[in-house]
Amino acid sequence: MRGRAVVRPWGGRVSVRLDPRSVVVFVLLGLAAFAGVVANVGVGEYPIAPLDVIRALFGIESGDGNYGFIVNVLRLPRALVAVLVGAALAVSGAVLQGLTRNDLAAPDIVGVNAGAGLAAVTLIVAFPSVSAVFLPPAAFGGALVVAVLLYLLAWRGSSSPTRLVLIGVGLSAVATALTTFMITFGDIYQVSQALVWLTGSVYGRSWEQVLTLLPWLAVFMPLALLRFRHLNALGLGDEVATGLGARVELERGLLVLASVALAASAVATAGTIGFVGLMAPHIARKLVGPAHGGLLPVSAMTGGATVVLADLVGRTLFAPVEIPCGIVTAVVGAPFFLYLLYRTRKT
Amino acid sequence: MRVLRSRSALLVGLVGCSAVLFLCLLASVRFGAARIGTWDVILAFVDYGGSEDDLIIRTLRVPRALIAALVGSALAGAIMQGLTRNPLSDPGILGIEAGAALAVVGSVFLLGTSSLTTYALFAFAGAAIAAVVVYGLGTLGGGMNPMKLVVAGAALAALLSSLTTAVLIFNQRTLEEIRFWLAGSVAGRDLGLLLQVLPYVSVGLLLAFALSRQITALTLGEDVATGLGQRTAWVKFFSVVAVVLLAGSAVAIAGPIGFVGLVVPHVARFFVGVDYRWILPYSALLGAVLLVSADIAARVVLRPQELPVGIMTALVGAPFFIYLARERIKG
Numbered sequence: 173m174r175g176r177a178v179v180r181p182w183g184g185r186v187s188v189r190l191d192p193r194s195v196v197v198f199v200l201l202g203l204a205a206f207a208g209v210v211a212n213v214g215v216g217e218y219p220i221a222p223l224d225v226i227r228a229l230f231g232i233e234s235g236d237g238n239y240g241f242i243v244n245v246l247r248l249p250r251a252l253v254a255v256l257v258g259a260a261l262a263v264s265g266a267v268l269q270g271l272t273r274n275d276l277a278a279p280d281i282v283g284v285n286a287g288a289g290l291a292a293v294t295l296i297v298a299f300p301s302v303s304a305v306f307l308p309p310a311a312f313g314g315a316l317v318v319a320v321l322l323y324l325l326a327w328r329g330s331s332s333p334t335r336l337v338l339i340g341v342g343l344s345a346v347a348t349a350l351t352t353f354m355i356t357f358g359d360i361y362q363v364s365q366a367l368v369w370l371t372g373s374v375y376g377r378s379w380e381q382v383l384t385l386l387p388w389l390a391v392f393m394p395l396a397l398l399r400f401r402h403l404n405a406l407g408l409g410d411e412v413a414t415g416l417g418a419r420v421e422l423e424r425g426l427l428v429l430a431s432v433a434l435a436a437s438a439v440a441t442a443g444t445i446g447f448v449g450l451m452a453p454h455i456a457r458k459l460v461g462p463a464h465g466g467l468l469p470v471s472a473m474t475g476g477a478t479v480v481l482a483d484l485v486g487r488t489l490f491a492p493v494e495i496p497c498g499i500v501t502a503v504v505g506a507p508f509f510l511y512l513l514y515r516t517r518k519t
Numbered sequence: 520m521r522v523l524r525s526r527s528a529l530l531v532g533l534v535g536c537s538a539v540l541f542l543c544l545l546a547s548v549r550f551g552a553a554r555i556g557t558w559d560v561i562l563a564f565v566d567y568g569g570s571e572d573d574l575i576i577r578t579l580r581v582p583r584a585l586i587a588a589l590v591g592s593a594l595a596g597a598i599m600q601g602l603t604r605n606p607l608s609d610p611g612i613l614g615i616e617a618g619a620a621l622a623v624v625g626s627v628f629l630l631g632t633s634s635l636t637t638y639a640l641f642a643f644a645g646a647a648i649a650a651v652v653v654y655g656l657g658t659l660g661g662g663m664n665p666m667k668l669v670v671a672g673a674a675l676a677a678l679l680s681s682l683t684t685a686v687l688i689f690n691q692r693t694l695e696e697i698r699f700w701l702a703g704s705v706a707g708r709d710l711g712l713l714l715q716v717l718p719y720v721s722v723g724l725l726l727a728f729a730l731s732r733q734i735t736a737l738t739l740g741e742d743v744a745t746g747l748g749q750r751t752a753w754v755k756f757f758s759v760v761a762v763v764l765l766a767g768s769a770v771a772i773a774g775p776i777g778f779v780g781l782v783v784p785h786v787a788r789f790f791v792g793v794d795y796r797w798i799l800p801y802s803a804l805l806g807a808v809l810l811v812s813a814d815i816a817a818r819v820v821l822r823p824q825e826l827p828v829g830i831m832t833a834l835v836g837a838p839f840f841i842y843l844a845r846e847r848i849k850g
Contacts (some may be wrong), residue, residue, distance in 0.1 A: 276607040335848040342841040349833035446675040506678035
């Protein structure tokens, strides 16, 4: 096929077909994300030059002995959390959009985020004395409860994507309504805090959070990325997918599981950052087209780069006041997306 | 129950919905924070004595019930779902409510406005501007493209609601002032406000009903609609005008009420199938029923404390909707 490179490592037992455009875009976005991490780590009370940051990241001694500690212990985890959360949300959204064949599907819409939000806001507003340490597990629990309810309610001998989405919409509405109840009647000080959490922020995240998040991504990210072929098939409709040899129910179940787990772990770590799950896949689709082999990794990189750059902007724009990165993601990402929409208007 | 097929069954259903709406309106006048007996309610209409109870009935409860019905019928999800051919479209996700919310929050933050009438003005303006921008983005490069419209709307909604949240996080006074409005409510709206938006809603509804046949054709695809002799550009343009009038008025009176616009058209579709000539009137009636009954619940559940109706619509409507979605969607 023209424009495709086929790679056959291990003596041809595995073959991977690479679309050069996807690879180039992926690498460029990766560089952007890396630049975002370096800049993010360099900025702060104690500014560090980019070169020194890179040296410290790779463990090379430099002029100031403190650099290693500041970079690797204090600042790097925050930037890493931003990248990982962005990537997880983006892949989650891309998988859901592919499964449901709907451009508006995203973890926000099927209620996973709303469940996490409800649990976290309840904890903040109704139990202000409880330590913030319990926020991530509570949020994760909320997301999980909604996800389980969603699948139980949508399962009737088989799963239908339409039913899944609509029941998700219903569950999401209930969770959001209860959250709004808390926001409307809670103590104004706690409500402010809850709003920050609902917006999404990576403020003060440490290695502990990175290490809790990482196993989830390590399991479910490959699960999603490697099933791109089935996602392509499912996008053609259940009958076609069956005809192409996909075990429709099993594949769909696994993909939903991966999508929900990625969104839940991301939201538990950084709050309900909106926009990324919905829009990063669209940006990626504009860049590399709709086939999921290239789309999923590029979505992940888009999401990671968006959130880490958004966090950088949020930290520097009105320093020393920090804007939660959940606000900035849309402010940074939406104009870029609209520009892409404008550029590709001919097609 | 099955999808209603024959014309007469559909008409009977419509009459049934109207009857339910009427009963809901009566109940809405009967129940509220102040306990007023049924007989006194009737007396307030036939023999107006000017007592406190009569006053409550006539100046508070009747306008409120009517406003709830109007807002419910105006939430224009059905047209948008037909227009964009996407079952998840509604004024919320396509940025219209986000535009209204940002305009109102901005006006409170910058100008310190605090009356419901000015909120209404800003909300309508914000909603209209957002809708026009989304429509403009959707028509980039000639001819409105539903897919572009949908994703552009979602992007704009995210952008606008981020800005709203930014204001609310950094300005606690604005948050305190506006959080009840932002949850969506029909409390304290008087007859004057109702009369102000009534013309817009009426025109919007008439326009929607007039376009229902064309929208049905559009849902079959642009090519089919053109093949049937339709001038699709005009149909889409007038549909958007109807959406602006309806969603703008609804959000102007009651604030951003979610759920109704998205879900009611689906409920209507479960009963009447795919024909927008029936989906639109059913949606309007069912939306009114949902909002009026949610408003009753909002007043009665924690009496005398009142809940925003935007919360109750989801709590009242979602379980029923989930049940329907589970029963009705096969596959």
